[in-house]
Amino acid sequence: MLIERQSLAQEIPAVAGQETRQLCEILAALGFPVDGVSTTEGTDVLDVDITANRGDAMSHRGMAREVAAKLQQPLTPLPDEGVNEGAALVEVRLESPACPIYATAILELGGGETPEAAQHFLRCMEATPKRLAAVDASNELLLRYGHPTHAFDADKIRGALRVRWAQAQETLVTLDGLTRTLTSQDLVIADESGPIALAGVMGGDSTKVTAETRRVLLESAWFDPKTVRAMARRHSLHTDASHRFGRGADPAMARVARDLLVARLQAWCGAKLQGAWTAGAVPQAQSPIPLSEGLLNRIAGEALGLDLAEASLVRLGCQVARDAQGLRAVPPSWRHDLTIPEDLAEEVLRLRGYEHIPSTLPPLEGPPEHLAPAYLQKQRVARRLAQLGFHQTVTYGFISPEVDAPFSGPANPVEGRTLANPLGYEYSVLRGSLLPSLQATAEQNLRQGARQVRLFELAPAYVSSPAGPVERATLAVVWGGILGGEDYLSPARAVLEADLTGLAKDLNLPARPPVHRLGEGLFGIEVAVADLPLPQDRIIPSFRAFSRFPSVERDLSLLVDLDHSYEALHGAMAAALPGDCLQDLRCVDVFRHKNLPEGRQAWLMRMRFQADRTLVGEEVDGWVASALAAAESLGAKLRA
Amino acid sequence: MDQLLPTEIIEAGGAFPEALAACGDLDALLRLKGAYIGREGSHAARLMDLLKTAPKEQKRDLGAAINALKQQWEEGLKARQAELETAKKTRAAQASQWDPTLPPPVPVRGALHPLNRLMDRLVDVFRPLGFHVEEGPEVETEAHNFDGLNIPEDHPAKASSDTFYLAAHPELLLRTHTSPVQVRTLLRVAPELAKRGGIRFLAPGRVYRKDEIDPTHSPMFHQVEGMLVGHGIGMQHLKGTLEYALRALFGPHTEIRLRPSYFPFVEPGCEVDVSCPLCAAKGCRVCKGSGWVEILGAGLIHPNVLAYAGIDPAEWSGWAFGMGVERMAMMLSQTPDLRLFFENDQRFLQAMGGLD
Numbered sequence: 001m002l003i004e005r006q007s008l009a010q011e012i013p014a015v016a017g018q019e020t021r022q023l024c025e026i027l028a029a030l031g032f033p034v035d036g037v038s039t040t041e042g043t044d045v046l047d048v049d050i051t052a053n054r055g056d057a058m059s060h061r062g063m064a065r066e067v068a069a070k071l072q073q074p075l076t077p078l079p080d081e082g083v084n085e086g087a088a089l090v091e092v093r094l095e096s097p098a099c100p101i102y103a104t105a106i107l108e109l110g111g112g113e114t115p116e117a118a119q120h121f122l123r124c125m126e127a128t129p130k131r132l133a134a135v136d137a138s139n140e141l142l143l144r145y146g147h148p149t150h151a152f153d154a155d156k157i158r159g160a161l162r163v164r165w166a167q168a169q170e171t172l173v174t175l176d177g178l179t180r181t182l183t184s185q186d187l188v189i190a191d192e193s194g195p196i197a198l199a200g201v202m203g204g205d206s207t208k209v210t211a212e213t214r215r216v217l218l219e220s221a222w223f224d225p226k227t228v229r230a231m232a233r234r235h236s237l238h239t240d241a242s243h244r245f246g247r248g249a250d251p252a253m254a255r256v257a258r259d260l261l262v263a264r265l266q267a268w269c270g271a272k273l274q275g276a277w278t279a280g281a282v283p284q285a286q287s288p289i290p291l292s293e294g295l296l297n298r299i300a301g302e303a304l305g306l307d308l309a310e311a312s313l314v315r316l317g318c319q320v321a322r323d324a325q326g327l328r329a330v331p332p333s334w335r336h337d338l339t340i341p342e343d344l345a346e347e348v349l350r351l352r353g354y355e356h357i358p359s360t361l362p363p364l365e366g367p368p369e370h371l372a373p374a375y376l377q378k379q380r381v382a383r384r385l386a387q388l389g390f391h392q393t394v395t396y397g398f399i400s401p402e403v404d405a406p407f408s409g410p411a412n413p414v415e416g417r418t419l420a421n422p423l424g425y426e427y428s429v430l431r432g433s434l435l436p437s438l439q440a441t442a443e444q445n446l447r448q449g450a451r452q453v454r455l456f457e458l459a460p461a462y463v464s465s466p467a468g469p470v471e472r473a474t475l476a477v478v479w480g481g482i483l484g485g486e487d488y489l490s491p492a493r494a495v496l497e498a499d500l501t502g503l504a505k506d507l508n509l510p511a512r513p514p515v516h517r518l519g520e521g522l523f524g525i526e527v528a529v530a531d532l533p534l535p536q537d538r539i540i541p542s543f544r545a546f547s548r549f550p551s552v553e554r555d556l557s558l559l560v561d562l563d564h565s566y567e568a569l570h571g572a573m574a575a576a577l578p579g580d581c582l583q584d585l586r587c588v589d590v591f592r593h594k595n596l597p598e599g600r601q602a603w604l605m606r607m608r609f610q611a612d613r614t615l616v617g618e619e620v621d622g623w624v625a626s627a628l629a630a631a632e633s634l635g636a637k638l639r640a
Numbered sequence: 641m642d643q644l645l646p647t648e649i650i651e652a653g654g655a656f657p658e659a660l661a662a663c664g665d666l667d668a669l670l671r672l673k674g675a676y677i678g679r680e681g682s683h684a685a686r687l688m689d690l691l692k693t694a695p696k697e698q699k700r701d702l703g704a705a706i707n708a709l710k711q712q713w714e715e716g717l718k719a720r721q722a723e724l725e726t727a728k729k730t731r732a733a734q735a736s737q738w739d740p741t742l743p744p745p746v747p748v749r750g751a752l753h754p755l756n757r758l759m760d761r762l763v764d765v766f767r768p769l770g771f772h773v774e775e776g777p778e779v780e781t782e783a784h785n786f787d788g789l790n791i792p793e794d795h796p797a798k799a800s801s802d803t804f805y806l807a808a809h810p811e812l813l814l815r816t817h818t819s820p821v822q823v824r825t826l827l828r829v830a831p832e833l834a835k836r837g838g839i840r841f842l843a844p845g846r847v848y849r850k851d852e853i854d855p856t857h858s859p860m861f862h863q864v865e866g867m868l869v870g871h872g873i874g875m876q877h878l879k880g881t882l883e884y885a886l887r888a889l890f891g892p893h894t895e896i897r898l899r900p901s902y903f904p905f906v907e908p909g910c911e912v913d914v915s916c917p918l919c920a921a922k923g924c925r926v927c928k929g930s931g932w933v934e935i936l937g938a939g940l941i942h943p944n945v946l947a948y949a950g951i952d953p954a955e956w957s958g959w960a961f962g963m964g965v966e967r968m969a970m971m972l973s974q975t976p977d978l979r980l981f982f983e984n985d986q987r988f989l990q991a992m993g994g995l996d
Contacts, residue, residue: 031900301876346908366837389748
């Protein structure tokens, strides 16, 4: 909302002497931060941020009320225009509780147009003066006093006015020229011909004021906020009027604004009042809201006391009474946001200034809770991977169905994971796997010239279920490009599938996860975080004795078929060796060469033995011979 | 005496020093040695043969000359050998030595994502105050995301223009804030709240809003929610906790400022500013010269939120806050474009993320 300094000062003279910067600070302290200040036509215009609950503050008068309460300075009284009401010239029937009051008047317009001062004000508000007195006056009034009004061309209205619910499929051409098809939840102003305005949102084209208009019928009513909000949303019509009615206008302003509008037209273009009247009445004031001293002091964090509360609330326009329980405040007609005791307490603190709130740490009432194992698990694995040289990524949770499909499989149909209103097709399904996102990120990095990509992500993957997508905390890692070759000691080589298997081993995965080939030299693994082994409960595990006797190492170079199973060979050899003395058995080199018999390769198997005694050469020779025999039984041969 | 020796020997003798110098390694020296003083076919061997056949009266002088020559050669060879051996040792020593200023092999470094790192830091900061971490699903019900938070039924945030909904499950949506974790947690602990002495937790996580992707908007971003429920909790406790936490985060001289604001799930509500951590509140581009930057929204939990979870607002009260992680990360790092956080260029991650 734009606020023009001098116009604000007209409502509260005390701010006339203040610097704009000071004024901004006062407004911010009241909960209305100023987003920016611009100088328009020689005056400062403040762009004030107003929260959705404060429709009452969306005007110069509304802002002035707040500042006046804060500074304890008087507001300029609203002008009493002395408009006398008489008999209705046109019957106005209020047929819905959504419009309890409708003040109106008919004027015969004279010559003359919007005065320069009003045009200047409108320009400062970034509104274009229409040079039609009735239209400009209504706009000026709204921005100055916050109450939306409307002027109809009185000669175009046929018969009685009804404020009623529209019938479904009725149509109305609004001022913007669009034909609106109405529903039974739309509140309209109608005459005998049908709807002529969307109540509180926008007038109709058929009755709009033009340069030819001779007589105007003014509307200054009050419409139910919820009804107006729904209409504005339904018709995507967010107007100055709908903003104010939608957030709650002041019903007591209906007559006042009508009078102000009448007086403007009289003054600006010599209009002659033919009659003014009001249908309905200002609705009953809200019921009183209680505030106890205990609640006030608990919220405030100090003993503020009810006297201060009463004084503050009175300054804000509340009617306050005291009783044994504390005080009871009836909010002013413009404050629809005050409904519960906490609201009143907030007002007291707000006027006093939040800077006065004391500061203290809350006492601990029970033992703190531990961090959940699932959370710690994610922290731990993220740190481990970062230590190993991997970069944590954050990618969107939704992807294109095409890239999702190869990784999710038929058991996880996309239908259960599809968004109703995605940003676009490529963001339309909740991903069943993190790998497509990581693959795209890796490829992007490689395209950008990275020699090597090491990426991981911890995020939910989604599994379709009848009850909706089920989230599974998931870890995915991708690795690709060239390892080493960046210093004189580390030879360069391509990242291989085995590197991912080794990584899985480092993470202590219970089962070897499948390694996905995501592209040339790009591999990925994906596991559920729940499948990662939890660290042991014990800080330090039980002591396990280890031998201090020397260990013995023996190598066997075995010729095996190119498609021989290492797992089978390892199993057979290990089974043939004494378990209590075998420390380690593993292939430490694979040799493939054209000099080897065709279809064969050489595996260098290394055995390490250790026992609680010094091992004797002969017994180790015996073991190695049995291991060899076991290997030979599977088709392996000792390499000469 | 030289006239006693054959011409080619005299010439060989004259060429010796040059030949010796020309020996670049021990092998060459060995060949030279063979040529001059080897047992057979060498110059020295030929001289010995000459001596045997020389007339008697010449033998003495000739012998002396030969010995002088041989000694000269032997000494020369020995000295050169020592030289070459030393040179070889030096080279061998050099071969196993590397210039320490050569770029060494460096262990690889990865990085946590800067957003995760920031969230982790927040958790670290609140841990000493007894806060733990609660996590909730990203696919939420309308009830948890809106209704349980006192958000009116016709609130614009519920519109499909603002919130992502599931096609097959119209009641499910992608949470628009971390606040539904409040609702879930309160519902869960409500029956045991007295026994456990209230609750205090943080809820970091990813949230979704239907915003197009541009330098300041993203359909997915992160928030950290904080909540505390206890007896007699007021604004002073909110202020005290945030003062502690924001000082831990930004430094001991940090000041905080509360300004009234409005969120449906708190009452009173406030925005919290922190004295600009980049310019020590002197005024800079980030704080637009004001010395303050907005860091989070907070307030006392609305009684309707407690009541929804089955907690009696007459007995219990509390505060809550919500913080935008990207906003804070961008402010602290001066990152010009939000999209960088989701692009995941390793150079960005390496520079911005790191590992504590």
